[in-house]
Amino acid sequence: MKSRLYRLSAEQGNRCAQHNLGVCYAMGTGVQRDEAEAVRLYKLSAEQGLADAQYYLGVCYANGRGVQRDQAEAVRLYRLSSDQGNADAQYNLGECYDNGTGVQRDEAEAVRLYRLSADQGNALAQHNLGVCYANGTGVLRDQAEAVRLYRLSVEQGLAIAQYNLGVCYANGTGVQRDEAEAVRLYRLSADQGNALAQHNLGVCYAMGTGVQKDQAEAVRLYRLSAEQGSSFAQYDLGACYATGTGVLRDETEAVRLYKLSAEQGNRYAQHDLGVCYADGTGVQRDEVEAVRLWKLSADHGNERVLQSRAFLSMHY
Numbered sequence: 001m002k003s004r005l006y007r008l009s010a011e012q013g014n015r016c017a018q019h020n021l022g023v024c025y026a027m028g029t030g031v032q033r034d035e036a037e038a039v040r041l042y043k044l045s046a047e048q049g050l051a052d053a054q055y056y057l058g059v060c061y062a063n064g065r066g067v068q069r070d071q072a073e074a075v076r077l078y079r080l081s082s083d084q085g086n087a088d089a090q091y092n093l094g095e096c097y098d099n100g101t102g103v104q105r106d107e108a109e110a111v112r113l114y115r116l117s118a119d120q121g122n123a124l125a126q127h128n129l130g131v132c133y134a135n136g137t138g139v140l141r142d143q144a145e146a147v148r149l150y151r152l153s154v155e156q157g158l159a160i161a162q163y164n165l166g167v168c169y170a171n172g173t174g175v176q177r178d179e180a181e182a183v184r185l186y187r188l189s190a191d192q193g194n195a196l197a198q199h200n201l202g203v204c205y206a207m208g209t210g211v212q213k214d215q216a217e218a219v220r221l222y223r224l225s226a227e228q229g230s231s232f233a234q235y236d237l238g239a240c241y242a243t244g245t246g247v248l249r250d251e252t253e254a255v256r257l258y259k260l261s262a263e264q265g266n267r268y269a270q271h272d273l274g275v276c277y278a279d280g281t282g283v284q285r286d287e288v289e290a291v292r293l294w295k296l297s298a299d300h301g302n303e304r305v306l307q308s309r310a311f312l313s314m315h316y
Contacts, residue, residue, distance in 0.1 A: 002030055003029065003030035015048035019042060019053040022045065022053070025037045035065045038066055039057065049084075054078075054086070055078065055081040055088055058081065074092075074102055085120075090114075090116045090120075091117040094111075097113065098114075110128075114132065123156035123158040126156075127150060127153040130149030131146070143174030147173075154185070159193070160194060163196050166183075166185030166200065169182040170182035170210075179209050182200075183211045190221065195228035198221045198228075199222065221233075222240065223237055226260070229264075231260070231265070234260045235266050238253075238261065241253045251281050255281075267300035267302040268302065
């Protein structure tokens with residue numbers, strides 16, 4: 001019903017109706033989904049200066065939805081919308097400047113745009129501005145300000161902000177250290193599926209940090225994170241299988257997980273997988289492969305492996 005009314009109004013040139021009908025086509029609401037038609041309608045509305053349509057059309061160009069991908073055109077449209085105060089466009093344009101996508105990288109301009117968006121309550125912008133303060137990117141480093149911004153974003157339920165604020169509490173960065181609060185925040189984020197939080201919460205259970213030690217729960221959380229591709233979780237879960245910690249010992253499964261992690265460049269997984277090949281644990285013994293993996297581990301910063309007796313005995 002709404003789509004029919006939007007169409008009647010859109011055909012008379014109403015820019016809001018053109019935009020709303022475009023959303024209907026993009027979402028398949030009351031009409032068959034048609035991203036190209038959504039783009040056509042957004043364009044009609046954007047040409048009449050509607051900020052929301054300019055933003056939505058920019059998203060289409062950025063992602064190649066219904067139109068050929070064009071990051072420079074996305075930037076142009078975000079800028080038009082941003083200049084009218086659209087918080088989502090300010091955030092997206094800030095990300096473009098932050099990453100150098102469709103425009104020359106400019107960290108200070110990214111901060112300016114994130115701030116404009118954050119001041120309007122955009123949770124993503126609050127978080128990203130917090131990251132800028134935490135890292136001193138485009139602004140002087142200020143960990144307390146990073147915490148303040150993360151907290152604003154957390155209050156809106158943003159999972160990545162919950163994770164980062166949890167890290168701050170875990171390490172006492174910009175806030176007094178509080179391991180129980182870190183666990184609480186990791187749990188909020190993990191429950192939304194954040195792989196980083198699932199892993200860190202798993203570590204808390206494994207170590208008994210801020211929560212009662214529970215190796216089986218650590219394994220469960222590592223598994224959730226590992227299934228999303230976290231190399232840290234894959235490594236830690238592999239170590240659990242290798243030692244039978246919180247799960248039945250399974251050296252073959254440990255090797256499989258170490259391989260997944262090692263392929264992503266995890267130096268600890270590369271080292272431990274090398275040990276498996278050196279000893280023939282969970283995999284056929286292969287000293288050449290062991291040395292190759294130890295060298296990779298060293299190349300990724302684990303230089304101590306080059307001094308190990310096992311490496312020296314096989315390499316020379």
